[in-house]
Amino acid sequence: MKTVFMFPGQGSQSLGMGDELFARYPELVAEADSILGYSIKDLCLKDPDGMLRRTDFTQPALYIVNALSFLAKTEDGGAIPDYVIGHSLGECSALFAAGAFDFATGLKLVKKRGDLMNAATGGGMAAILGMDGDAVSRALAELGADSIDIANFNSPRQTVISGMKADIEKFAPQMMEKGARKAVILPVSGAFHSRYMKAAADEFGLFLSGFAFGSLKIPCIANCSAKPYTDDAIASNLVRQIFSSVLWIDTIRGLRQNGAGNFIEVGPGTVLSGLVRQI
Numbered sequence: 001m002k003t004v005f006m007f008p009g010q011g012s013q014s015l016g017m018g019d020e021l022f023a024r025y026p027e028l029v030a031e032a033d034s035i036l037g038y039s040i041k042d043l044c045l046k047d048p049d050g051m052l053r054r055t056d057f058t059q060p061a062l063y064i065v066n067a068l069s070f071l072a073k074t075e076d077g078g079a080i081p082d083y084v085i086g087h088s089l090g091e092c093s094a095l096f097a098a099g100a101f102d103f104a105t106g107l108k109l110v111k112k113r114g115d116l117m118n119a120a121t122g123g124g125m126a127a128i129l130g131m132d133g134d135a136v137s138r139a140l141a142e143l144g145a146d147s148i149d150i151a152n153f154n155s156p157r158q159t160v161i162s163g164m165k166a167d168i169e170k171f172a173p174q175m176m177e178k179g180a181r182k183a184v185i186l187p188v189s190g191a192f193h194s195r196y197m198k199a200a201a202d203e204f205g206l207f208l209s210g211f212a213f214g215s216l217k218i219p220c221i222a223n224c225s226a227k228p229y230t231d232d233a234i235a236s237n238l239v240r241q242i243f244s245s246v247l248w249i250d251t252i253r254g255l256r257q258n259g260a261g262n263f264i265e266v267g268p269g270t271v272l273s274g275l276v277r278q279i
Contacts, residue, residue: 001261002082005073005097006276007066009088011186012269013058018044018065025068028103032064035107040064053187059089059114060107066093066267067103073266081264083255085221087272088152088193088246089113092238097266099217100234109238112207116200117242123191124168125151125160130181132156133249139178145171151193152246155278160186162194193246201242208235226250252279 022029022041032040043052044061051057066086070093074080086094089110096106128136133153140148140161148171151162161168168191172183191197213234220229222237224244229237252263252275263276 002255002259003079003262003264004083004085004255004260005070005081005094005264005266006272007070007084007086007090007093007097008062008265008267008269008272009086009090010055010058010062010188012267012271013052013062014268015047015052016045017061017268018068021065021068021072024072028068029064031104032060032107035104036060036111054118055188055190056111056114056118059110059117062089062267063093063096063107063110066090067096067106069266069268070097081218083219083221083258083260085251085255086223087248088223088241090267090272091220091223091241093267094220095216095229095234095238097218098220098229099215100213100220100229101211105211109208109211113204113242116204117190117192117197120190120192120197120200122165123163123189123194123196124165125162125186125188125192126168126172126175127154127184127186128159128161128172128175128180128182129184130157131159131175131179133159135159135179136161136175139175139180140171142178143171143174149191149194150245151191153249154246155249155275157278158275160193162191162196164191164196193242193244195243197243201239204242205235205239208238211235221251221255223247223251226254248275249279252276
């Protein structure tokens with residue numbers, strides 16, 4: 001049975017995350033503080049200014065905790081996985097684990113990604129519970145909501161939609177009339193993983209052009225295609241991911257078909273483990 005390490009993305013952050021890791025990796029923590037310009041330990045353990053939920057702070061924090069969790073797991077005798085995957089922001093952690101870049105380079109990329117996504121205001125997202133992606137697509141078409149994209153195909157029972165704030169607030173509640181068990185508007189300011197992120201993605205692409213990437217030592221499955229990364233597509237996939245749907249169901253099913261049966265969540269929370277069980 002093949003093993004998959006899964007790295008969580010935004011929404012899995014919690015106060016106190018990384019507590020046991022910061023003292024274990026003081027040099028990496030110091031390097032992170034230098035890149036970020038603030039104490040990552042204070043942010044994660046105390047969050048004095050309430051910034052841990054803000055995209056430009058959440059993304060670096062999760063990347064750091066995910067990366068240190070991976071290092072600790074492998075150093076403590078955890079076998080190197082057969083595959084790595086990450087949900088949205090978590091894909092950057094998966095690429096770090098796979099050897100695409102070192103810790104500091106990954107943090108610089110994530111910091112820029114978080115800054116760009118935080119600046120993309122005016123959008124919104126909602127989790128539609130009790131409907132799969134096909135049902136959500138049909139319902140949106142029936143409602144005439146062609147301004148809304150599907151951001152995350154998370155599980156057969158959870159689909160996330162993304163669009164401009166006013167459109168999400170208008171159409172998300174109407175999904176209940178189309179068969180949704182619940183529609184939950186998410187606490188985000190941007191229309192992540194939608195057409196409205198294209199400008200941010202293009203700017204991220206320009207930033208990525210200043211970096212060179214290493215060959216992957218572990219297969220990493222891309223959110224935007226549910227297919228393995230190739231060494232020459234690291235930058236282009238990272239750009240596409242920002243405005244493309246997260247194909248989580250297809251990713252998990254594809255791995256299952258390739259013999260994966262041991263899915264281990266590396267980082268804070270158990271969100272991804274729950275989605276895998278549903279799939």
